Amino acid sequence: MRLLLVEDDRMIGESLRSALRGEGHAVDWVRDLAAGRASLASERFDLVLLDLGLPSGGPTAAASAGDGLELLAELRSRRDPTPVIVLTARDAPGDRVRGLDTGADDYLVKPFELDELTARIRAVMRRHGGRSEPVLEYRGVSFDPATRRVLRNGEPVLLSSRELAVLEALMMRPGAVLSRAQLEDRLYGWGEEIESNAVSVYxxxxxxxxGADFIGNMRGVGYFLQPPPAAGSDR
Incomplete structure (x- = not known):
C-alpha cells in the first residue's frame, strides 16, 4: 500500500518509514501541515498516518504551530474518504473523542509497538474495503497480510516484497483494472527510482x-485478476 506519514519528529519519522517499507509499503513522509495538505491535494494514498502536534509549514513554520486535526477536518469536509490513523502523544479521553469525531478511522497513542500499528492498518483497510475476513483469497490463491504468506492450492509460494505489493493491490480490488501508474504507486515512494519495466517484470x-491465467492485461489500460473459468470450461 502507499502510505502518507505526517510526522514532525525526525527520529520517529525515519524509524516508521524504514519499518513500514520493510513491511512492503511505499511510504512518503512529510513533516508539517502545509506539506501534508500539498501531498493530499496532488497525490492519492491508501492511508494516512497523522501526528497532531505539527508545525504549520510555509515561511512562518518556525514560529507557527498547527494541529493535525485541521488537516483531518479539511480532508473530511471535501468528502475525501482516505483512511486516517492518528498517531499522537495526546492520551486524554477527550483528545481521543475529538480525533475520532473529526473523522479519524483509528487513534493510537505514542509510544506504540510497530506490530500494533501494522495490525491497525490492516484492520482499517479491511473496514474501508468492506471486508471482515483477514485473509485475501481468489481462485485458489490466498494472501495473509499479517504474515505476508501466500498459498496456491494450499502450497506456499515464495514472493519478493514488491511482488507481494503488486499481488496485494490486485487482490484487494478483484475485478478492477489497475493501471501501471497505480501499481507503481504501490511500489515506490518519493525519491525512489522507478524502473521503466518494473511492473511488467513483477x-x-x-x-x-x-498461473499464467491468474492476472489479465487490458492493453493500454492495466492489469486485473482474471475471473474464474466458466462452469464446464476446459481451462
Whole structure:
C-alpha cells in the first residue's frame, strides 16, 4: 500500500518509514501541515498516518504551530474518504473523542509497538474495503497480510516484497483494472527510482508462480485478476 506519514519528529519519522517499507509499503513522509495538505491535494494514498502536534509549514513554520486535526477536518469536509490513523502523544479521553469525531478511522497513542500499528492498518483497510475476513483469497490463491504468506492450492509460494505489493493491490480490488501508474504507486515512494519495466517484470513473475491465467492485461489500460473459468470450461 502507499502510505502518507505526517510526522514532525525526525527520529520517529525515519524509524516508521524504514519499518513500514520493510513491511512492503511505499511510504512518503512529510513533516508539517502545509506539506501534508500539498501531498493530499496532488497525490492519492491508501492511508494516512497523522501526528497532531505539527508545525504549520510555509515561511512562518518556525514560529507557527498547527494541529493535525485541521488537516483531518479539511480532508473530511471535501468528502475525501482516505483512511486516517492518528498517531499522537495526546492520551486524554477527550483528545481521543475529538480525533475520532473529526473523522479519524483509528487513534493510537505514542509510544506504540510497530506490530500494533501494522495490525491497525490492516484492520482499517479491511473496514474501508468492506471486508471482515483477514485473509485475501481468489481462485485458489490466498494472501495473509499479517504474515505476508501466500498459498496456491494450499502450497506456499515464495514472493519478493514488491511482488507481494503488486499481488496485494490486485487482490484487494478483484475485478478492477489497475493501471501501471497505480501499481507503481504501490511500489515506490518519493525519491525512489522507478524502473521503466518494473511492473511488467513483477506481473511476469507472478504469472509464473501463480498461473499464467491468474492476472489479465487490458492493453493500454492495466492489469486485473482474471475471473474464474466458466462452469464446464476446459481451462
Amino acid at each position: 506481473i511476469h513473475q507472478l504469472r509464473r508462480k501463480l
